[in-house]
Amino acid sequence: MKWKKFTIQTTTAAEDFISEKLSEIGIEGIEIEDKVELTANDTKGMFIDVLPDLGPDDGEALVSFYLDDTYDVPKTLAAVKMALEEVASFVNAGSCEITASETEDKDWMNNWKQYFKPFVVDDLLIKPTWEEIPEGMEGKKLIQIDPGMAFGTGKHETTQLCIAGIRKYVKPGDNVLDVGTGSGILSICALLSGASHVVGTDLDENAIDAAHENAQVNGITSEQYKVLIGNLIDDQAIKDEVGYEAYDVVVANILADVIIALQEVVAVHVKHGGIFITSGIIDMKEQAVMDAFAKNPEFEVIDVLHQGEWVSIVTRRK
Numbered sequence: 001m002k003w004k005k006f007t008i009q010t011t012t013a014a015e016d017f018i019s020e021k022l023s024e025i026g027i028e029g030i031e032i033e034d035k036v037e038l039t040a041n042d043t044k045g046m047f048i049d050v051l052p053d054l055g056p057d058d059g060e061a062l063v064s065f066y067l068d069d070t071y072d073v074p075k076t077l078a079a080v081k082m083a084l085e086e087v088a089s090f091v092n093a094g095s096c097e098i099t100a101s102e103t104e105d106k107d108w109m110n111n112w113k114q115y116f117k118p119f120v121v122d123d124l125l126i127k128p129t130w131e132e133i134p135e136g137m138e139g140k141k142l143i144q145i146d147p148g149m150a151f152g153t154g155k156h157e158t159t160q161l162c163i164a165g166i167r168k169y170v171k172p173g174d175n176v177l178d179v180g181t182g183s184g185i186l187s188i189c190a191l192l193s194g195a196s197h198v199v200g201t202d203l204d205e206n207a208i209d210a211a212h213e214n215a216q217v218n219g220i221t222s223e224q225y226k227v228l229i230g231n232l233i234d235d236q237a238i239k240d241e242v243g244y245e246a247y248d249v250v251v252a253n254i255l256a257d258v259i260i261a262l263q264e265v266v267a268v269h270v271k272h273g274g275i276f277i278t279s280g281i282i283d284m285k286e287q288a289v290m291d292a293f294a295k296n297p298e299f300e301v302i303d304v305l306h307q308g309e310w311v312s313i314v315t316r317r318k
């Protein structure tokens with residue numbers, strides 16, 4: 001399906017008012033481009049450690065929206081123009097010039113699927129649920145994944161580093177905690193590696209459905225895998241539900257700054273001698289995470305792995 005893209009030249013002062021007006025008109029999927037620096041709160045759920053350098057904020061902004069065949073385009077544009085005039089009457093909204101361009105099918109939710117193909121990590125074949133098993137893969141252990149809106153296709157270096165750690169350290173019968181479970185891929189990998197039970201936690205509500213659906217596709221029962229939504233770092237109810245001195249292996253593939261906060265509080269959940277596999281650490285933050293572990297009397301570093309610009313630090317609880 002073809003979509004028409006319309007871009008309004010405006011100001012950062014007016015961008016939020018314009019977005020609100022566009023929503024009132026019934027336009028969904030609004031994009032804002034500006035040079036306003038993101039706050040720590042903005043980047044919280046984004047999984048970016050290094051922000052792009054946008055240059056100084058010049059006060060200019062572009063607000064884009066998309067209309068498909070279901071819209072009466074002239075009528076909608078007339079409503080947009082009236083809304084822009086209204087916004088311009090109380091705030092500097094810039095030129096409000098609208099430019100139009102045409103774009104291909106914008107099925108954002110599903111277009112990425114064409115690039116996700118079966119691949120091998122160690123002795124595992126990871127394949128999207130909608131793909132066939134490729135020939136010659138009979139000896140491999142199979143993980144089927146549809147991440148949905150959650151993170152975790154298995155393609156990312158940080159996930160692969162954790163998979164390597166799980167394959168090395170998880171033993172039959174282990175209890176495993178997967179902090180930041182996302183699609184559930186690492187939990188499934190742990191269960192395939194012999195773990196008898198896994199608890200996954202995440203902040204993202206999308207993880208619940210994705211992780212449960214992926215568990216089911218992989219033949220995992222609700223007795224083997226439980227997903228909890230909440231923050232193990234500061235939520236006492238989640239900490240109590242996760243349980244204390246209960247885990248042989250904890251895996252956390254999150255960002256370096258989250259790992260630094262997590263290592264201070266996670267030891268109470270790990271058995272003495274248990275393993276804490278961390279990743280999501282960009283190489284420029286490796287030393288900061290190593291320093292944090294060096295100051296923590298609970299853990300000793302036993303393994304450091306690199307893949308591309310990403311690092312996995314594996315520690316053992318003393």
Ligand SMILES: C[S@@+](CC[C@H](N)C(=O)[O-])C[C@H]1O[C@@H](n2cnc3c(N)ncnc32)[C@H](O)[C@@H]1O
Pocket residue numbers: 047150151152153154156158159162179180181182183184185186201202203204207230231232233253254258280
């Ligand atoms: C990089 S993804 C990892 C997903 C999957 N485990 C993998 O390895 O592919 C990080 C996940 O951690 C979650 N997350 C971020 N901060 C968290 C926290 N403090 N506690 C639990 N989950 C968190 C995010 O919502 C996201 O699903």
